[in-house]
Amino acid sequence: MVKLYFEKENSFMTELISSAPNAxxxxxxxHNEGLIGIIEAxxxxxxPTINVPWDINVTPFMYNVYRSACAIPYGETKTYKDVAFMAGAPKGARAVGQALKKNPLVILIPCHRVVAVNGLGxxxxxxxxxxxxxNLEQNRMLF
Structure with missing residues (x-):
């Protein structure tokens, strides 16, 4: 798995080709039945249990941020500061935001669970x- 993104097909293809030209x-x-089943569920x-291997080219810091985001339980949230601490960079909350902004595997790497101290971020x-x-995960309105 190198990229998962939901928007318009044309922009997805353009982004995919630029970010993973050899994919x-x-x-x-x-071929994708398991992944499709996970996303549909x-x-x-x-x-669902999400155990999909990543094939993404990111920095070690970004990898740690993504792994930290994956450690946030379904239905829960953590702040950017919390994730910075989890990723081994306690003063790196802004860097966490920048890393999550580049997350190529939305849902599989649940960056939506990372919120700002004063709102969604x-x-x-x-x-x-x-x-x-x-809201889907928490079955209630948060913000």
Whole structure:
């Protein structure tokens, strides 16, 4: 798995080609059945086990941030500062935000669970999508 993003197909393809020029696009649903099942279950409000290998080229810090985001339980949130601490950079809250902004695997790396101290913060798929995913997990309105 090198990229997962939901927006317009054309912008997805442009972004995919630029971020992973050697990646093979596999459109065959049977090949991707496990991943599709995980995402469908998640979008139905379930808490599926997500164990998909990543093939992303990121810095060690970004990798630590992404692993830290994956450690946040379904339905819970942590602040950027919390994740900075978890990633081994206690003063790196802003750097955490920048790393999460570049997250290529939305949902699989649940960066939507990382919020600002005073609100939602940002999200690379848009603040409305972040709100939707948090509400889906928490079954209630947060912000």
């Amino acid at each position: 093979e696009l596999i459109e065959d649903r049977t 998640y979008l139905k409000g379930n808490n 940002g999200f690379n798929a848009g603040i409305n999508m972040k709100r939707y995913l948090l």
